[in-house]
Amino acid sequence: MGMTLAEKILARAAERREVSAGEFVTARVDFCMIHDIFAATLFDLLESTGIDRLWDPGRVAVVIDHFSPAPSAAVADIHRRIREGIRRFSIAHFYDVGSGICHQLMVEKGHVQPGMLVVATDSHTTTYGALAVAGTGIGTSEMAYVLATGTLWFQVPQTIRCEVSGSLSDGVCWKDVVLSLLGRLGSDFAQYRALEFTGPAIPSLDMSGRLTIANMAVEMGAKFCFFPADEVTARYLRRTRWDGPIAPDVDASYAEVVVLELERLEPLVALPHRVDNVRPVREVEGIPIDQAFIGSCTNGRLEDLEVAARYLSGRRVHPETRLLVAPASRAIYEESLRRGILQILAEAGATILSPGCGPCFGGHLGLLGEGERCIGTHNRNFQGRMGSPRAEIYLASPATVASSALYGRITDPRRVGVAYARS
Amino acid sequence: MHAVEGTLPRIVQGRVWKFGDDISTDLLAPGAYAVAPLEERKRHVLESVNPRFPEEVRPGDIVVAGRNFGCGSSRETAPEGLKALGVGCVVAESFSRLFFRNAIAIGLPVLPCPGVVEAFEEGDPAEVEIAGALVRNLRTGQALWGRKLPPAMLEVLAAGGILPLLKARGQQLSGTT
Numbered sequence: 393m394g395m396t397l398a399e400k401i402l403a404r405a406a407e408r409r410e411v412s413a414g415e416f417v418t419a420r421v422d423f424c425m426i427h428d429i430f431a432a433t434l435f436d437l438l439e440s441t442g443i444d445r446l447w448d449p450g451r452v453a454v455v456i457d458h459f460s461p462a463p464s465a466a467v468a469d470i471h472r473r474i475r476e477g478i479r480r481f482s483i484a485h486f487y488d489v490g491s492g493i494c495h496q497l498m499v500e501k502g503h504v505q506p507g508m509l510v511v512a513t514d515s516h517t518t519t520y521g522a523l524a525v526a527g528t529g530i531g532t533s534e535m536a537y538v539l540a541t542g543t544l545w546f547q548v549p550q551t552i553r554c555e556v557s558g559s560l561s562d563g564v565c566w567k568d569v570v571l572s573l574l575g576r577l578g579s580d581f582a583q584y585r586a587l588e589f590t591g592p593a594i595p596s597l598d599m600s601g602r603l604t605i606a607n608m609a610v611e612m613g614a615k616f617c618f619f620p621a622d623e624v625t626a627r628y629l630r631r632t633r634w635d636g637p638i639a640p641d642v643d644a645s646y647a648e649v650v651v652l653e654l655e656r657l658e659p660l661v662a663l664p665h666r667v668d669n670v671r672p673v674r675e676v677e678g679i680p681i682d683q684a685f686i687g688s689c690t691n692g693r694l695e696d697l698e699v700a701a702r703y704l705s706g707r708r709v710h711p712e713t714r715l716l717v718a719p720a721s722r723a724i725y726e727e728s729l730r731r732g733i734l735q736i737l738a739e740a741g742a743t744i745l746s747p748g749c750g751p752c753f754g755g756h757l758g759l760l761g762e763g764e765r766c767i768g769t770h771n772r773n774f775q776g777r778m779g780s781p782r783a784e785i786y787l788a789s790p791a792t793v794a795s796s797a798l799y800g801r802i803t804d805p806r807r808v809g810v811a812y813a814r815s
Numbered sequence: 816m817h818a819v820e821g822t823l824p825r826i827v828q829g830r831v832w833k834f835g836d837d838i839s840t841d842l843l844a845p846g847a848y849a850v851a852p853l854e855e856r857k858r859h860v861l862e863s864v865n866p867r868f869p870e871e872v873r874p875g876d877i878v879v880a881g882r883n884f885g886c887g888s889s890r891e892t893a894p895e896g897l898k899a900l901g902v903g904c905v906v907a908e909s910f911s912r913l914f915f916r917n918a919i920a921i922g923l924p925v926l927p928c929p930g931v932v933e934a935f936e937e938g939d940p941a942e943v944e945i946a947g948a949l950v951r952n953l954r955t956g957q958a959l960w961g962r963k964l965p966p967a968m969l970e971v972l973a974a975g976g977i978l979p980l981l982k983a984r985g986q987q988l989s990g991t992t
Contacts, residue, residue: 416965429849429890441978458849470850515889515913531891531917537977545967579837580883584912613883615912666837753888754846774839774887777846781863 394641396551397618398586401526401637405509413550413647418543421451423503425512427494428456430532432470434513435477437536446481447542453485453503454478455494460748462489463756481539492721492747495519495689499603500723502629506621507636511538516689516771518610521587522602523629524621524638529610549584549615550647551640555591558654563806565699565789566601567691567769569652570608571660575670577650583613585647588640593654594619599628600695607690608771611667659805661767662787665775673792673804683766684715684797686790687745688752691769692720696790697728701736702810703794709741710800716758718745742797754778760785767796823945823973827903827924828953829875831939832868833932834861836881840914843885843893853899860896874901877941881907881932885914894918894925904943906931906950906961919968922976926950928961945972 395403395410403411405419426434431454438444446452454474462468471489478486487497495516498504506524510517513535520527530544538544554573560566573581587609589602597605602619609617619625621638659673686692686700697719709715717737719725725747728734738744743758750757752770759779760766766778766785773785788796791805798808842863848856861868878897884907885893894917897905904924908931918925924945931950935941940953946969948961964972974980 416967432850437978441982467850513889515887517889529889529913531889531913531920533891533920533977534916537920537981540981579886580909580911583883583909613886613911753849754841755849759847772839772841772887774841776863777839777841779847 393645394643396586396644396646397524397588397637397640398526398549398551398616399644400640401507401509402546402548404507404636411548413548415548416545417548418545419509420543421511421538422508423451423510424535424538425453425455425494425498425510426535427454427458427514428471428474429458430513430535431477432473434532434535435473435481437532438481438539441536441540443536443540446483446539449482450484452483452539453487453498454483455487455491455497456489457491457493458749458753458755460489460746490722490746492724493689493692493749495607496692496720496724499523500721505629506625506634506638511535511544515610516607518614518617519603519607519689521606521609521617522599522619523625524618526616528615547584549586551586551588552582552648552650553646554587554589554650554652556589556593556652556654557591558593559596560654560657563659563791563804564657565791566597566604567789568657568660569654570605571662571670571787572657573650573652574608574611574662574668575660577612579611579666579668580613582609584615586616586618587614588618590620595622595624597624598695599624600693603693604690611771659789659792661792661802662773664773664784664786667773667787673788673802676802677804679802680765680800681713681767681796681802682764683758683760684713684793685751685758685766685768685770686793687716687718687720688749688770689720690771691790692718692724694724694727696769697724697733697737699790700794701733703791703805703808704740704798705736707740707798709797713797713800715740715742715797716745716751717742718750719747721747751778767793767802769793823924823969825944825946827875827877827943827945829873829877829903829941831877831879831935831937831941832865832872833935833937834864834878834880837883837886838864838880840885840887840890840893844890844896849892853895856892857896857899860900869900872900872902875903876901877943878902878905879907879931879935880905882909884910886911889913889917891917891921894921894923898923904945906943908932919971920977922972922974924972926961928959930959934959
């Protein structure tokens with residue numbers, strides 16, 4: 393019988409000819425990543441478990457992105473302990489303050505390649521599936537186990553096939569695709585399962601859009617989210633030959649099939665406090681906002697900043713709204729600087745933040761007070777996520793967030809009159 | 816952290832604290848205290864939903880919740896906070912994958928049990944047989960079967976977590992390929 397991509401990658405990693413959904417396997421991990429929230433604790437755990445050497449320090453990356461730069465002396469001390477740990481365990485890949493968000497770096501720096509099995513101490517590790525990588529989040533203790541042994545147990549997930557056809561209308565972004573799925577299917581639709589995107593629209597879906605969708609697949613509970621490795625992947629990675637499996641077998645067996653027609657989509661927004669509380673923007677227009685945020689591992693890429701700039705070019709952010717922009721990496725920061733995108737955003741009144749996670753996870757750099765409202769391009773609007781539990785978070789595309797920042801209220805981007813707006 | 820190693824109690828008994836669907840890791844372990852010491856972090860567990868919970872929960876108490884418990888982040892501090900407060904077991908209609916894995920990995924018993932929300936009211940005395948996946952309401956006498964954990968996960972729980980298990984299996988794993 394044919395295998396899904398999840399089955400093929402786990403079979404390879406478990407050194408088995410074939411595995412099928414439901415089985416438990418012990419698999420060899422190809423690469424792992426740890427970020428600054430957990431790295432120091434992880435080094436302590438390794439020490440207290442008596443592990444003084446890693447299974448393969450060349451397959452490990454550590455990124456300081458959540459608190460970047462350090463907002464307090466206590467965090468600065470944690471960063472110091474991380475740097476000591478990097479030396480002590482001879483970890484090969486370390487990205488210090490200002491480098492960018494871990495997931496963007498793993499992709500940009502070529503650490504994750506099609507067909508790999510990758511684990512990281514972050515739920516949004518599903519992002520790597522944009523490059524046909526089996527990427528999934530694990531906790532700190534399990535990461536310590538992986539660093540000691542190079543292996544971890546997995547249950548082979550069932551797979552949902554998502555067939556996408558058509559093309560996006562003006563004002564609609566790839567973020568709206570994943571918001572639409574969340575609204576239709578719910579926050580635990582893909583729990584313990586994998587998603588595979590396929591269909592005639594996929595070749596026209598650029599890498600930035602694939603990363604956005606795979607990133608938020610975890611908001612549906614997905615363990616993995618795959619796009620096939622194709623010409624878009626080859627162009628992005630500048631290579632055409634892959635070592636691992638990159639596509640499912642044609643006769644693979646699926647738990648469910650979901651069909652999505654892009655023409656039918658319109659700009660969407662997830663209302664507080666649930667990622668699947670999704671409504672058309674036009675139905676909730678006019679809700680005043682205090683803060684707008686463009687950034688995160690979901691939508692902080694060059695394409696996203698460019699879309700925002702098209703809406704904000706020659707205009708000013710509403711005087712009662714503050715706009716925060718955080719490029720997802722230093723490379724994106726530099727390229728958007730070269731292209732004049734950051735200048736447009738800054739002149740429109742945006743505060744440009746250092747590359748990193750800051751406000752998205754409620755750590756620092758723009759938290760919300762009681763009763764405040766923020767619309768952002770990030771991935772979670774759970775109660776208490778960005779500061780006060782009495783604050784409200786709305787999730788939308790870069791086009792919708794930029795349009796809302798202009799008017800100081802939730803605004804349908806089609807009202808703002810920019811012809812091109814894809815991300 | 817996770818210094819306490821021990822064997823898994825066969826039966827957990829305590830009062831029920833009830834929560835709804837989609838209890839997120841931001842409610843369990845708010846980002847603002849992400850790198851604070853455990854003693855501080857545990858005082859904020861679920862405070863946005865029920866401020867009495869972190870103050871009044873007693874060792875052995877049982878958290879009963881709806882579907883998708885622990886959705887969101889990979890942060891192990893979410894189950895760790897519950898464990899530090901002495902919660903004996905989390906019984907939910909369903910769990911988010913990451914929370915479920917993390918709870919087992921640090922030795923916090925978790926049990927998926929469809930129908931549990933309807934079977935309990937806040938404060939009910941409850942009893943959970945973890946390996947047997949049997950949940951009893953000691954007020955009403957009602958008993959429910961949850962989904963049994965596979966033997967490998969029970970082994971991790973019994974060891975007090977995946978790292979105590981690794982340690983118990985011997986240090987020869989260290990640094991080998």
